[in-house]
Amino acid sequence: MAKAVGIDLGTTNSVIAVMEGGRPEVIVNAEGNRTTPSVVAYKGDERLVGQIARRQAALNPQATLFEVKRFIGRRWDEVKDEAARSPFTVKEGPGGSVRITVDGKDYAPEQVSAEVLRKLVADASAKLGQKITDAVITVPAYFDNSQREATKQAGEIAGLNVLRVINEPTAAALAYGLERKGNETVLVFDLGGGTFDVTILELGDGVFEVKSTSGDTALGGADFDQRIVDWLAEEFNKEHNFDLRKDKQALQRLIEAAEKAKIELSNASETSISLPFITFDPETRTPLHLERTLTRAKFEELTADLLKRVRKPVEQALSDAKLSASDINEVILVGGSTRIPAVKRIVQDITGKTPNESVNPDEAVALGAAVQAGIIQGDSSLGDIVLVDVTPLTLGVEVQGGMIAPMITRNTTVPAKKTEIYTTAQDNQPGVEINVLQGERPMAADNKSLGRFKLEGIPPMRAGQAQIEVTFDIDANGILHVTAKEKTTGKESSIRIENTTTLDKNDVERMVKEAEENAEADKLRKEKVEKRNALAQLRLQATQQLDEHANAPQDARDRLKAVADEAEEAVNSDDDSRIADVQKRLEDELRDFMTKGAQAQPEAGATSASAAEDDVIDADFKPADDK
Template sequence: MPKAVGIDLGTTNSVISVMEGGRPEVIVNAEGARTTPSVVAFKGDERLVGQIARRQAALNPQATIFEIKRFIGRRWDEVSQEAGRSPFKVKEGAGGSVRVDVNGKEYAPEQVSAEVLRKLVADASAKLGEKIVDVVITVPAYFDNSQREATKQAGEIAGLNVLRVINEPTAAALAYGLERKGNETVLVFDLGGGTFDVTILELGDGVFEVKSTSGDTHLGGADFDQRIVDWLATEFQKENSFDLRKDPQALQRLIEASEKAKIELSSGSETTVSLPFITFDPETRTPQHLERTLTRAKFEELTADLLRRVRHPVEQALADAKMSASDINEVILVGGSTRIPAVKRIVKDITGKEPNESVNPDEAVALGAAVQAGIIMGDSSLGDIVLVDVTPLTLGVEVKGGMIAPMITRNTTVPAKKTEIYTTAANNQPGVEINVLQGERPMASDNKSLGRFNLEGIPPMAAGRPQIEVTFDIDANGILHVTAKEKTSGKEASIRIDNTTTLDKNDVEKMVKEAEQNAAADKIRKEKVEKRNNLDSLRVQALSQIEESAGADQSAKDTLKTAADEAEEAVRSDDDTKIADAQKKLEEELRTFMTAAQQAAPAADGGGVDLGKDKKDDDVIDADFKPAD
C-alpha cells in the first residue's frame, strides 16, 4: 500500500512524518535534521531550501524568503504592516493579493510554500525508498477559508495530492491521545512562529471531538522576535543616529540574533547580543558594532502586550465550549514559542493547571498529521479513530443594510451544509450579487469577503417574490463551496466566483508547470555539481597516492600530478566537457600509477599488494590486482 505522510508546514520550521509499525515517526531530512527551516532563497538560477537557504540569508537578505506562511491566502490590506518588517520586498499584487518581489520577478506565497513542501517530500521519498505523493498538511485552526485553500494550492503546485487539510491543535491532540485510554478534556495551546490557536477537545474511545477553537493569526514567535529587533535597533540609533532596520543585511542579522536571544532567555535569565561589523559609519566608513545585554525581565517588559493577547482566545474557547477551566483535564503545549517562561506562567494562571509537556512542541503537529494520513489510507494498526473537527469562524452573506446574515456559525462541526432562502430588494431585479463573508462582526464591511457570486437571469418579478436558494457546504478540510439557484422559475443560474485572495485554476496550473521545470533544472544542476565534486575528490585521492608512494618512479608521479592539475583547472572552469575529459584522463592515469606501484611492491618488501581490499563502493579502483610473477 502506498504511504501517505503528514506535514506540519510551519512559519519558522516544517516537519514531515509517517506511520511506521503503528506509530507516527518523524522523517529526518537530507541534512539529518528532524526539522527543516521554512526558508527559500533565490541565488542566481538556483533555489535553495531549508538550512542551506537560512545559512546564506545575511549575505542575500533581499532574495531569502522566510515566514511566508504569514502572507499565504491573505490580502495586501491585511498584512501591509507586517510586510514592512521584512528584509525582502513584499508588495501588493493584482486584485489586492500579496506578492514577493525577487530581482524583479514576482512570486505568490503559495509558490514559496510549495518549494518547502517539495523539499520535505523529496527528502522523505529518498529516506523511505518510494515516491511520496499523498499528504496531509496542517494549518492553524484559526485560518480562514482563503488561507486553507491557498495552503492546499501550495501542495498542488508542489505536485502533491493533498488528502486533507487538518487543524494544527487537532493534529497535536491526535499525537497526544493516540495511545491514551479513558476520557479526557484537553486544551491545546498552540503558539507557533506566526500564529496562535487554542482548541478544546474531548478524547475517549477513539473519538477526538473538537468542542471549540479560537485564536489570533497575527500573533506568534516572530512578533516576540520583532520586539527585540526594534529594541536593539532603537538603542543603536540613539548612539549612532542610524536605523539598522533600513539596511537589509543589518536587519537580517538583527532578526537572526533576536530569535537566538529569545531562545536563550527560555533557559537563562539574561543573554548578550553581539553583532560585530553590523554596519559602517557613513562619514568615516569605520565599522560599527552592536552589543547589548538583554535580561528576561526586560524581554517580558518589551512583550507585555503580546503576552496579554494570549489570554482572550483561551477565555473565548472556554466560553464557546461552555466550559470552565476546572473542566479541563490536561493542557498541551504546542509550538516552539510555548517554551517562553512567561507564556507557561500565563497558561497556568488561566487554567490553574501545570502544562503537560509530554509531547515535543516542535513535532507533535506533524506526528498527528501522520496519524490522520494513516486513518485516511486505512492503516489497520490505528483501529477505529474518529476525528470530529469544527469551523473556526462564522460564515454568512451580506444582506440589505450592509449587515451579515450568518449561515454557519463558528465552532460548527465539519463537514457541514446549510441552505437558506433569500430574495430581491427591488422590483424586476434581473440579478443579485451575493457577497460571502467570514468573521464575527455584525457589519459586512468589518468581516473578510471570501468571494462575490453573481446570480443573473432572474425573471421579472416584484421585490420579495424570487426565491434564491444559497447553499454553504464546508468539506472536511474546512474549505467552503457555495452554490445558488433561483427557485421560483425553476431555472438554475450559474455562479461566478471572483476570489482575489487566492490563485485561480489557471494560475495554479501555470505554477505547477513552472515548479516541474524548476525541479528538472535543479536535478541537472545537482548532477553537474556532483560531477564536479567527484572529479575534485578523485584529484585529492591522486595527490594522496603521490604522497604515500614514496618509492614510485618520479616520472610516473609527475604524469599523475599533471593530470591532477588539469582536473583542478576543469573544476574551476565548470565546463561539463572539460570535467568529463579530465575525469576520464585522471582515472586512467591513477589506475596506471597504482598498477605500477603494486607491481613494484615485491621488489621493495617481498610481498604482494591487494589494492582492491577494504575499498568503498564509490572508490575509483574496484578490482583486486595480483602481484606480478
C-alpha cells in the same frame, strides 16, 4: 499501497511524519534533522531550502524568504505593515493579493511554501524508499477559508494529493490521545512561529470531538522576536544615530540574533547579544559593533502586550464550549513559543493546571497529521478513531443595509451544509451580487470578504418575488463551497468568484508545471555539480600521489601531471563530455602511476614483496576523505 504522510507546514519550521508499526514517527530530513526550517533562498538559477537556505540568509537577505506562512491566502491590506518589516520585498499582487519579488520575478506565497513541502516529501521519499504523493497538511485552527485553500494549493503545486487539511491543535490532540484510555476534556494551547490557536476537545472511546476553537492569526513567536529587533535597533540608534532596520543585511542579522536570544531566555535569566561589524559609521567608515545584554525581565517587559493577547482566545474558547477552567483535565502545549516561561505562567494562571509536556511541542502536530493520514488510508492498527472538528469563524452574506446575515456560525461541526432563501431589493432586478463574508462583526465592512458571487439572468419581476437559494457547504478540510439558483423559475445560474486572494486553476497548473521543470533542472544541476566534484576529488588524489611518490618514473609523473592540470581546467568548464573524458583518462593514469610509483620506492629492511603488494591494493582508488 504507498504510504500517506502528515505534514506540519510551520511558520518557522516544518515537520513530516508517517505511521510505522501502528505509531506515528517523524521522518528525518536529508541533513539528519527532525525539523526543517521553512526558509527558501534563490541564488541565480539555484533554489535552496531548509537549513542551507537559513545559513546564507545574512549574506543574501533580499532573496531569502522566511515566515511566508504569515502571507499565505491573505490580502495585501491585511499584511502591508508586516511586509514592511521584512528584509525581502513583499508587495501587492493581482486582486489585492500578496506577492514576493526576488530578482525581478514575483512569487506567490503558495509557490514558496510549495518549495518547503517538496523538500520534505523528497527527503521522506528517499528515507522510506518509495515515492510519496498523498499527504494530510495542517493549518492553524483560526485560518480562514482563503488561507486553507491557499495551503491546499501549495500542496498541489508541490505535486501532492492533499487528502485533508486539518487544524493544528486537533492534530496535536490526536498525537496526545492516541494511546490514552478514558474520557478527558483537553485544552490545546498552540503558540507557533506565526499564529496562535486555542482548541478544546473531548476525548474518549476513540472519538476526538472539538468543542470550540479560538485564536489570533497575527500572533506568534515572530512577534516576540520583532520586539527584541526593535529594542536592539532603537538602542543602537541612540548610540550611533543609525537605524539598523533600514539596512537589509543588518536587519537580517538582528532577526536571527533576536530569535536566538528568545530561545536562550527560555532557560537562562539573561543572554548576551553580540553582533560585530553590524554596519559602518556613515562618516568615518569605521566598523560599528552591537553588544547588549538582555534579561528575561526586560524581555517580558518588551512583550507585555503580546502576553496579554494570549488570554482572550483561551477565555473565548472556554465560553464557546460552555466550560469553566475547572472542567479541563489536561492542558497541552504545542508550538515552540510555548517554551517561553511567561507564556507557561499565563496558561497555568488561566486554567489552574500545570501544562502537560509529554508531547514534543515541535513534533506533535506532524505526528497527529500522520495519524489522520493513517485513518484516511484505513490503517487497521489505529482501530476505530473518529475526528469531529469545527469551523473557526462565522460565515454569512451581506444583506441590505450593509449587515451580515450569518449562515454557518463559528464552532459548527464540519462538514456542514446550510441553505437560505434570499430575494431581490428592486423591481425587475436582473441579477444579484452575493458578498460572502467571514467574521464575527455585525457590519459587513468589518468582516473579511471571501469573494463576490454573481447570479445573473433573473427574469423581470417585482422586488421580493425572486426566490434565490444560497447554499453554503463546508467540506472536511474546512473549505467553503457556495452555490446559488433562482427558485421561482427553476433556472440555475453559474457563480463566478472575484477578487479572492487564492490562485485560480490556471495559475496553479502553471506553477505545478514550473515546479516539475525546476525539479528536473535541479536534478541535472546536481548531477553536473557532482561530476565536477568527483573530478576535483580525483585531481586532488593525483596531486597527493605526485607528492608522495617523488621517485616514480619521470615519464609517469609528467603524464599524470598533464592530465591533472587538464582536469583543473575541465572542472571550471561547462563541458560535460570533456569532464567525462578527462575523468576516464585521469583514472587510467592514476592507476598506472600508483602501480609504478609503489614499485619505485626503496625497499625497507624487513618489508616483504607480499606486504608491498598489499600496500598497493589498499591504496588503489582510496577516497581522499579516508586518508
